[in-house]
Amino acid sequence: MKSVAYVTVDVFTSERFSGNQLAVIPDARGLTDAQMQAIAAEFRYSEVTFVLPPRDAANTAQVRIFTPTMEVPFAGHPNVGTAFVLGNQPDIFDQPAGNVLRFEEKAGIVEATLTRDADGRVAAASILAPQPLSRGTVIDEDTVARCASLDIRAIRRMTHAPVIASVGLPFAIAELDDLETLGKACPNTAAFAQAGRRYSAEEDQFALFLYTRLPENPWHLRARMFAPLDNIIEDPATGSASGALGALLTSLLPEKDIVIDITIEQGVEMGRRSLIDVQVRKAGGKVSGVRIAGRCAAVMSGMIHL
Structure with a gap:
């Protein structure tokens, strides 16, 4: 039986079981669009992110974001949470460890900056909105x-x-x-x-x-x-x-x-x-x-x- 790994994080909080829930599929290679949508519907979180290798090697990853009913071009807490997950798993897609990540998304390039604690673990992230107001x-x-x-x-x-x-x-x-x-x-x-x-x-x-x-x-x-x-x-x-x-x-x-x-x-x-x-x-x-x-x-x- 084929399977895919997932992790969940609570975003915009430092306490578990607060904030906004997010599921991240750190390696979504091989998943179809229909499977991504089905997984998002199964979690019933506001969004689930699916991480793929970047099209451009200058970027960190391609990130696709699905709500329970549709794919969206951009969202805030999915990017913050995905940056947190990838920052703590720097070996995905052989990307070098660093504090600035670049995500390819339908709305454009989203740049994320990581904040680490005293032990070097990612504790927070910030993102730049991909489009002007x-x-x-x-x-x-x-x-x-x-x-x-x-x-x-x-x-x-x-x-x-x-x-x-x-x-x-x-x-x-x-x-x-x-x-x-x-x-x-x-x-x-x-x-x-x-x-x-x-x-x-x-x-x-x-x-x-x-x-x-x-x-x-x-x-x-x-x-x-x-x-x-x-x-x-x-x-x-x-x-x-x-x-x-x-x-x-x-x-x-x-x-x-x-x-x-x-x-x-x-x-x-x-x-x-x-x-x-x-x-x-x-x-x-x-x-x-x-x-x-x-x-x-x-x-x-x-x-x-x-």
Whole structure:
């Protein structure tokens, strides 16, 4: 019987059984697209990554990312977690050990930088978003309210209207009044289906990233992400959405040259608290770089029988 090895890690946390779960197939050679999708559906994590030899020897690996229902071009916690795994297994594909990894992905090259502990083991990783900030369609407030089962008056427009934004993967992003309102949000699948037909019928499935600023620190945010159309009722940590949000907020600042450090806390309502560090650089009035970082904890390893 043919089998393939896997490992799982919890991402954006230093504690096992917190953060966002990720399964990594460190050597996916020989797997078909259908098998990759079936494995992702079997785990039912928000994503599973499949690591292949790079097409270009200057890069570390080709990384493919699958949700339970589809392949996506880029995602945050899968890249951070995959970098953590490969950094602790430097012999895969005969790649030299180092602290900078380059992943070939559908959205482009993703560069990851490793942080090691005193014993030389990888403890955390940061990634550069592969694409510049893009802002898409403005989302009407009624759609956001219905998707999140909230009163329309809870949606704030002071900084920005609800809008689709991306640094490699698009999300509908909306700000809410306060933590209490954020805690009450509950996805309405029927409303999501309508929103998907209206706003992303020919693109990625409609996903909603809600956030609120903490009064004591406007750059410490609490967030929740719902994507029921992709079989992800709620995601405990969404690095790609956090990067898009950080880039969006920085782009709206009046300063033309600035570096902003943002902490995004997610997964609290699910009992899987995550901390996502986002650093955004703005130069000449344009966002010039988005770095997404976090710690990881190894959890499981085993074999998948095919």
